[in-house]
Amino acid sequence: MPAPPYEQDNFIERIGGTRRTRFTKHVLLCLTGAVMLYPLAWLVSSSVKPALLIFKDLSLWPAEWDLGNYSDGWNALGQPFSVYLVNSLIIVVLGIVGNLVSCSLAAYGFARLRFTGRKLFFTLMLGTMMLPGHVLLVPQYIVFAKLGWLNTYYPLLVPHFLATNAFYIFLMVQFMRALPQELDDAARIDGCGPFRTFWKVIMPLCLPAFATTAIFTFISVWNEFFGPLLYLTDDELYTVPLALRQFIDSEGQAHWGEMFAMSFLSLAPVIGFFIAGQKYLVKGIATTGLK
Amino acid sequence: MTGTTAGPALVAGPAAQTPPPAPPAKRRQDRAGYLFLLPWFVGMLFTVIPFFASLYLAFTDYNLLTPPRWTGLANFREMLGDPLLHQALKVTFIYTFVSVPLSLAAALGVAMLLSRGVRGLPVYRAVFYLPSLLGGSVAIVLLWKYIFGLDGIVNGLLGWFGIEGPAWTADPDHALTTLIVLHIWTFGSPMVIFLAGLRQIPVMYYEAAAIDGASRWRRFRSITLPLLSPIIFFNLIQSLISSFQTFTQGFVMSNGTGGPANSTLFYNLYLYQKGFSQFDMGYASAMAWMLLVIIAAFTALNFLAAKYWVHYDN
Amino acid sequence: MTDHPARAGRAAPSRRDLMRMAGLSALGLGPAGCGRGFGGGGGGGGDGVQLTMVWWGDVERAKKTQAALAIFQKQNPGVTVKTEFQDSGPYKDKLATRFAAGDPPDLMAMRTDSLREYADRGALLDLTQHKDAVDVSALSEGARSLAAVDGKSYGIPAGLNSVAFVVNKAVTDKYGVKIPDGDTWSWEDLAAFGRAVTKASGKKVYGVNFETFNVGYLDVFIRQRGEDFYTAQGALGVTEGSITAWFEMIQRMRADGGFPPAGFIEDVGTSPEQSYQAKGLIAATIIPTNTFLVNNKACGGNLVMLRMPGETQGERRGQSIGCPHLWSIAAASKHPNEALKLLNFLINDTEGAKTTGTTRGVPSNSQVADAIKPRLERDDQVATDFLIDLQKEKLPPSYLHPPGSTKIVANLKTVAAEVEYKRRTPAQAAQAIIADGRKALGE
Incomplete structure (x- = not known):
């Protein structure tokens, strides 16, 4: 993949060191990269091994191939695996939209506006990150049951549209606070209200924070297990993590090969999204320039 | 429902102290602020009810199956003399104070390396981020056990140097170490945030510094560090909170037991055992609120300290 | 082993499938994706009784159980059984949450070591009150008393093991x-x-x-x-x-x-x-x-x-004889009669047991166990014989784990x-x- 020719990258690379230090840097990065990649390689190789060999033969190159894991795994469960993938994608896409909209609004309020009770609300928001989720499960379940939302996607989605994940608000607040205050002042002098300032000035400069939020939301929603476990009962609504768990049970013959095959398939969208999204990680002030 | 009785009274607290009539400009600011926070306010309803329900439950004997019974401070008194709780605190503190600095240092270091326009940057970034994608999955935890097993790769490498390694994950003296390594290995998330933050720093500062002939260390100290400080601060707070709340890795690694011999009994794992395995949700709720107080204390300390090192542009 | 690489070609997702999938996900935002999962589906089938039944296990066990339930639903028109299963860890968590929220399933698989946690708190139906609905005469004394607490019984072994x-x-x-x-x-x-x-x-x-x-x-x-x-x-x-x-x-x-x-x-x-x-x-x-x-x-x-x-x-x-799974009925079940009928079917129906086999252990009804034995795989027969022989001997009882x-x-x-x-x-x-x-x- 040819790297986009950022002028300032070349500039920074020039001040980044001599040729020799750059070479050692690459060697270092490659070595670390190998350590990072090993588990994925193992996962892939396990997905094409016959079940009995997975734990006997830990080598990366399978001694015996069994591509049947993919076709069997695809059709092994109550629904074809595509159903679970689509379900997960629906929840993920809506979850990302919800998080981006609601959290960025709240974050702008906290970061740039001076309203009464700001500190108190900010503290409250941080406080919601600090209570272990397990003790909230039962009361939350009761609330959603009272709303008649069991066995629907609402309990998994509505919270995202209501900025209940303080992590992302806090993340965006920190990014917005790092932006120079003169931006707002200049916008105000130009006659922009808070909404225009948010939309025209702050938002474009916070693309990296938005990309980070989108990527993190994708991953956490895609992997979420407890919520879907509690709230979904129909097999046809299940998400990928719920489906993956159906391959293994300690009392039966666990279908490890199929589980690994489907795990790998379900990783593909996440990796794809990361690769697609990461170019926005670098669209900060540094690239858009500051007038 | 259990919590609603306690809920409204406490929620009403801040709203009750309405300030005296404010000047119009101030009111406009207020109105805009509340409008931006509107979704969040509605969302707080969903958050606050379960929140105060659990606060109420902390003062009860609640087994999930029969209605909670008010017991006052009994749960908290029991916590004082619970050796497993003390073990859980010890495990969690060690884990947090070792793995948070190390993983943040790794994340910042690699982000610095990568931000300097390395050739093939997108590939590296994706590769380093991979472990965070795989982190808590069952498959990876299994692999981890094989890597750190008595005859695993790690001991194989140590063998080259003539060191006979222990059974890392089965030995109570070493099991926590492997979890710390696992945590550091997933430094990808803070790294991504650092990378995004580094991009926010205007290049003109570096250009100016280069003209002045500032050394690399100097540029790092006086440009990168201060301008990145809000992001470092975020990562620090976030890592602290999440590692105090570590659950999944410990859970999957020990099949939910916190073993071997309670050496990986994280606070949240013990809380979960109490609530869902031993049907003592009252005690679990009390534990949850104690953890909230501990985390809040550390967070507050950090916010106080932040005045001295975090640089905001206002 | 049947690992022909060619086999993958047939059932694996074709490129067109993948394209369709991608299309669907895009539609997820549009009207087509709404409906499923968004409260659109009408709940329950009109005037009939719908039972919820849950157990732990993998997809194999689920397929066998579904086959048995199909027989039951044919025998009992008007009763539908909505099923759900997880592996044992998450199963336990969801079951506890549902009970706590007052939303328990009608019929559920229960472990001997957690039965008393539920039974002692009045969450389960006392089956000794419903002797006429559930026939336990073909169970050995040991099997019958496996879920007994103070002369009451809160579960029936779905299968036996040792x-x-x-x-x-x-x-x-x-x-x-x-x-x-x-x-x-x-x-x-x-x-x-x-x-x-x-x-x-x-x-x-x-x-x-x-x-x-x-x-x-x-x-x-x-x-x-x-x-x-x-x-x-x-x-x-x-x-x-x-x-x-x-x-x-x-x-x-x-x-x-x-x-x-x-x-x-x-x-x-x-x-x-x-x-x-x-x-x-x-x-x-x-x-x-x-x-x-x-x-x-x-x-x-x-x-x-x-x-x-x-x-x-x-x-x-x-x-001694133990059991990996008990069947229990929630005390709060809205349809206890139908749930009891289903329980009786699961324990005593030979046709049903033929489809489930020994996935939950050897059937506790010894006549059913004898009847299904010839259909089992050889290794399951070995295990079944082992258990049938053991049951004929004088063994000490095994007692439930207390809360x-x-x-x-x-x-x-x-x-x-x-x-x-x-x-x-x-x-x-x-x-x-x-x-x-x-x-x-x-x-």
Whole structure:
């Protein structure tokens, strides 16, 4: 993949060191990269091994191939695996939209506006990150049951549209606070209200924070297990993590090969999204320039 | 429902102290602020009810199956003399104070390396981020056990140097170490945030510094560090909170037991055992609120300290 | 093995499937994606009764159970059964949450060690009040009383099992070690066998390994000494002496090589493919009898099943009949009559049992067990015969775990690891288990 020719990258690379230090840097990065990649390689190789060999033969190159894991795994469960993938994608896409909209609004309020009770609300928001989720499960379940939302996607989605994940608000607040205050002042002098300032000035400069939020939301929603476990009962609504768990049970013959095959398939969208999204990680002030 | 009785009274607290009539400009600011926070306010309803329900439950004997019974401070008194709780605190503190600095240092270091326009940057970034994608999955935890097993790769490498390694994950003296390594290995998330933050720093500062002939260390100290400080601060707070709340890795690694011999009994794992395995949700709720107080204390300390090192542009 | 790469081509997702998938996901935002999961589906089928039934297990078990339920629904028009299953860990969490929210399933699989947590708090239906609806006459006395608490009964075994030693014959043949006679062997014979395998293989294979913290295994040893881990009243019946003897025996076996050294065995879960026996590192281990088929498959069909050692030397028999799953009905069920009907079907219907086989252990109705036996795979027949034979003998009963026992189980595992790493002596371990156990049971 040819790297986009950022002028300032070349500039920074020039001040980044001599040729020799750059070479050692690459060697270092490659070595670390190998350590990072090993588990994925193992996962892939396990997905094409016959079940009995997975734990006997830990080598990366399978001694015996069994591509049947993919076709069997695809059709092994109550629904074809595509159903679970689509379900997960629906929840993920809506979850990302919800998080981006609601959290960025709240974050702008906290970061740039001076309203009464700001500190108190900010503290409250941080406080919601600090209570272990397990003790909230039962009361939350009761609330959603009272709303008649069991066995629907609402309990998994509505919270995202209501900025209940303080992590992302806090993340965006920190990014917005790092932006120079003169931006707002200049916008105000130009006659922009808070909404225009948010939309025209702050938002474009916070693309990296938005990309980070989108990527993190994708991953956490895609992997979420407890919520879907509690709230979904129909097999046809299940998400990928719920489906993956159906391959293994300690009392039966666990279908490890199929589980690994489907795990790998379900990783593909996440990796794809990361690769697609990461170019926005670098669209900060540094690239858009500051007038 | 259990919590609603306690809920409204406490929620009403801040709203009750309405300030005296404010000047119009101030009111406009207020109105805009509340409008931006509107979704969040509605969302707080969903958050606050379960929140105060659990606060109420902390003062009860609640087994999930029969209605909670008010017991006052009994749960908290029991916590004082619970050796497993003390073990859980010890495990969690060690884990947090070792793995948070190390993983943040790794994340910042690699982000610095990568931000300097390395050739093939997108590939590296994706590769380093991979472990965070795989982190808590069952498959990876299994692999981890094989890597750190008595005859695993790690001991194989140590063998080259003539060191006979222990059974890392089965030995109570070493099991926590492997979890710390696992945590550091997933430094990808803070790294991504650092990378995004580094991009926010205007290049003109570096250009100016280069003209002045500032050394690399100097540029790092006086440009990168201060301008990145809000992001470092975020990562620090976030890592602290999440590692105090570590659950999944410990859970999957020990099949939910916190073993071997309670050496990986994280606070949240013990809380979960109490609530869902031993049907003592009252005690679990009390534990949850104690953890909230501990985390809040550390967070507050950090916010106080932040005045001295975090640089905001206002 | 049937690993033809060509096979993948047929059923694997084609490119067009993938395209369609991508299209669908895009539509997820549009009108087509709404509906499923967004409260669109009409709930329940009009005037009929809908039962919810939940259990733990994998997809294989689910398919077999669905087939049986199809028969039930044909026999009982107007009753539909909505099912759900998870693997055992998440199952337990969701079940507890549903009970807490006042939304329990009608019929559910229950473990013997958590039954009393629910039953003692009035969450389950007392089945002795409904003797006419559920026929238990074909169950053995032992099976009938498995879920009894103070003369009441809160569950019926979905299947029966016991524990047994399995020895990999391929290993013993290779190293020329004789497998002891499983009907008469003693714990000393076991130790000698383990030693012999380890020695003959030059430590490539260790003779014996089993979970030293497993209450089910420990209980056999304890019953042979005339005690019960938990008494009929749910008190702690085991003495320090017996627990000390158990750990000392294991420590001796570890010291003379028959048992693998500390740290050799990783706690990687209990699925057969992951077992150290299947990997060829252990010759003999203990398993629940209902997993014989899958374990034997994982070991290439070389397993020989033996009874537990010490059965002819102890004060009394140690083996007893247990059950991996009970069926229970929620006290709050809105349709108790239909739920009872379903329960009766699950226990007594031969046609239904033919489809489920022994996925939950040997059917507790012995006539049903005899009837389905010819249809079973050979390994399941072996396990079924083992259990049918055991039931004919005079065995001590096994008692339900009292509330609070989860803590004891957890503590036993902790202490066993401490003994393994010599942080505690067997005597100290026994002392700790008894002291903490008494506290956990409120004694």
